[in-house]
Amino acid sequence: MARSRLTPSARVALLFVAMLFAATIPLAAQDADTTQADDDTTTVDDAERDSADLVRRAAASVISSYSVPDMPAAAFLGTTPATIARPATARDFLIGLASGVDEHGQARQGFALEASPSALVPGLGVSLEQYREPGITPRYLLANLLLSLGAARAAGDTAPTVLAYGLRLTLVDRGDPMRDPVFLEALGDSIARCRPRAPIPGIPRADASTQMNALLRDLLAEHHDRAVRCMDSHTRKLARRYARAHWNATSVSVAYAGGEQLRRGSFARRRHAGDRVWATGAIRVGTIAQTLLYADWTHDRGDAAPAVFDALSYGARFNVGSESVNGFVELLGQTRSGPPAGVPGRATAWSLGLELRAAESLWLSAGLGERFRRTAAPDVVAVLASVRWGISLRSWLSPAE
Amino acid sequence: MIPRVGPIDPAAPLRIEVVCESGHAVAYAFWHRPPGTDEWKKFAEGRTGDGQSDRHQATLETQSHAQIYYWVAVSNPARPHGVYHARLILTQRDAPVSHGSIDLRGTTDAAGNDSVEQWLDLV
Numbered sequence: 369m370a371r372s373r374l375t376p377s378a379r380v381a382l383l384f385v386a387m388l389f390a391a392t393i394p395l396a397a398q399d400a401d402t403t404q405a406d407d408d409t410t411t412v413d414d415a416e417r418d419s420a421d422l423v424r425r426a427a428a429s430v431i432s433s434y435s436v437p438d439m440p441a442a443a444f445l446g447t448t449p450a451t452i453a454r455p456a457t458a459r460d461f462l463i464g465l466a467s468g469v470d471e472h473g474q475a476r477q478g479f480a481l482e483a484s485p486s487a488l489v490p491g492l493g494v495s496l497e498q499y500r501e502p503g504i505t506p507r508y509l510l511a512n513l514l515l516s517l518g519a520a521r522a523a524g525d526t527a528p529t530v531l532a533y534g535l536r537l538t539l540v541d542r543g544d545p546m547r548d549p550v551f552l553e554a555l556g557d558s559i560a561r562c563r564p565r566a567p568i569p570g571i572p573r574a575d576a577s578t579q580m581n582a583l584l585r586d587l588l589a590e591h592h593d594r595a596v597r598c599m600d601s602h603t604r605k606l607a608r609r610y611a612r613a614h615w616n617a618t619s620v621s622v623a624y625a626g627g628e629q630l631r632r633g634s635f636a637r638r639r640h641a642g643d644r645v646w647a648t649g650a651i652r653v654g655t656i657a658q659t660l661l662y663a664d665w666t667h668d669r670g671d672a673a674p675a676v677f678d679a680l681s682y683g684a685r686f687n688v689g690s691e692s693v694n695g696f697v698e699l700l701g702q703t704r705s706g707p708p709a710g711v712p713g714r715a716t717a718w719s720l721g722l723e724l725r726a727a728e729s730l731w732l733s734a735g736l737g738e739r740f741r742r743t744a745a746p747d748v749v750a751v752l753a754s755v756r757w758g759i760s761l762r763s764w765l766s767p768a769e
Numbered sequence: 770m771i772p773r774v775g776p777i778d779p780a781a782p783l784r785i786e787v788v789c790e791s792g793h794a795v796a797y798a799f800w801h802r803p804p805g806t807d808e809w810k811k812f813a814e815g816r817t818g819d820g821q822s823d824r825h826q827a828t829l830e831t832q833s834h835a836q837i838y839y840w841v842a843v844s845n846p847a848r849p850h851g852v853y854h855a856r857l858i859l860t861q862r863d864a865p866v867s868h869g870s871i872d873l874r875g876t877t878d879a880a881g882n883d884s885v886e887q888w889l890d891l892v
Binding site for chain 2: 511562
């Protein structure tokens with residue numbers, strides 16, 4: 369990464385000036401956590417501010433990582449499945465689907481399944497060569513298409529089961545290591561180092577039909593575990609290094625999830641529960657910066673007409689990362705139709721943070737807003753002029769981590 | 770049950786291809802044990818990035834009642850818990866050997882890796 373040419377003292381001075389300037393901006397645009405209340409008197413303005421904070425915090429919680437969910441169906445349900453079936457064949461896929469339905473033909477709670485059409489449908493397999501063909505090819509899109517299904521029931525005996533379905537698609541990823549020949553060579557080399565020295569002992573000769581006995585099965589399992597542990601150790605390091613070096617790569621991903629409410633779990637008594645669409649984009653800016661964009665549209669049918677709403681959460685973030693300076697500026701917002709009385713239909717929140725390496729293992733940081741408070745946890749913190757100041761022994765804002 | 774592959778024609782070399790159809794990097798190694806012996810001898814190894822294309826190949830002079838032991842590893846750190854599909858294809862004189870197409874399917878671990886090892890009885 370590029371090294372800043374500023375001297376440590378100049379960096380500190382710059383930090384102070386920037387933070388004091390930011391502190392002069394009206395706090396209404398920021399999150400509430402750095403605001404120091406002068407008294408306990410609640411006014412109409414305070415109530416409005418609290419309601420707006422609710423919306424801002426909702427946006428901040430929706431936009432936690434600037435990435436589309438790994439499993440859109442689970443994100444729609446708001447659950448984290450304990451186990452996810454990932455069928456490797458069309459037969460396994462059908463068995464997996466069947467496992468989502470109980471003996472009475474009703475959707476089973478906690479069911480979660482994720483499948484890749486390119487892995488399941490014969491003839492749609494994508495080899496590494498096809499995957500690496502330049503540009504956005506149909507094979508590349510197919511390989512990056514994931515379908516998901518899930519079912520969950522809200523608390524309460526009479527709550528309906530919701531069956532959710534989703535898809536996730538990566539359109540562009542310039543930081544995809546599997547398209548980088550240098551990475552692939554290193555990866556091939558790494559996993560090849562884990563090959564066993566010799567076959568397992570005790571394999572019977574082939575004069576007659578050889579059978580797998582318990583001892584041989586155990587030896588194979590032991591060999592397998594050793595090889596995979598070795599591969600995990602090598603490839604994790606490799607992938608981490610690659611991700612650090614390509615942290616600001618350009619990428620675009622989209623995802624969709626929809627759901628059906630099944631009364632008493634029955635497919636015959638279903639009604640559409642809603643839809644949710646995610647879109648994220650990352651744009652590389654030079655060698656040390658990146659712009660992130662996020663949009664998340666939710667259409668909730670609710671249980672009755674008054675509960676129907678649409679919400680659009682959006683975010684934009686600019687990250688800077690280098691050996692001596694890290695920082696971000698972020699704007700989050702949410703627009704919601706039919707909000708409850710007293711809650712605004714639209715609210716935005718911004719946050720910023722900056723940290724400088726003053727010396728080896730000594731970072732000075734300053735920032736405003738909820739996101740900064742959540743991200744950075746320095747060893748020493750002080751709130752001064754509505755700005756959170758911190759000193760720590762490690763970097764908290766490095767976007768490459 | 771251990772796969773029994775063949776009949777093998779001892780007059781023609783046996784070709785083994787490793788093909789991955791799920792976008793994973795691959796590494797492999799093959800050992801051979803002639804009939805009536807206890808010693809395994811490695812006759813091929815390779816990996817993604819070693820100059821071969823997606824279809825890795827090895828050739829062997831062998832006969833009936835010999836055995837082949839294989840180790841095939843797949844990796845895609847960008848896709849943890851991903852489904853993989855690799856195949857071993859045995860041919861002689863450019864024709865498939867009976868029961869000589871072996872599917873290796875599964876799901877990688879949280880780091881995107883898995884390996885399979887097993888032996889084949891040639892008949």
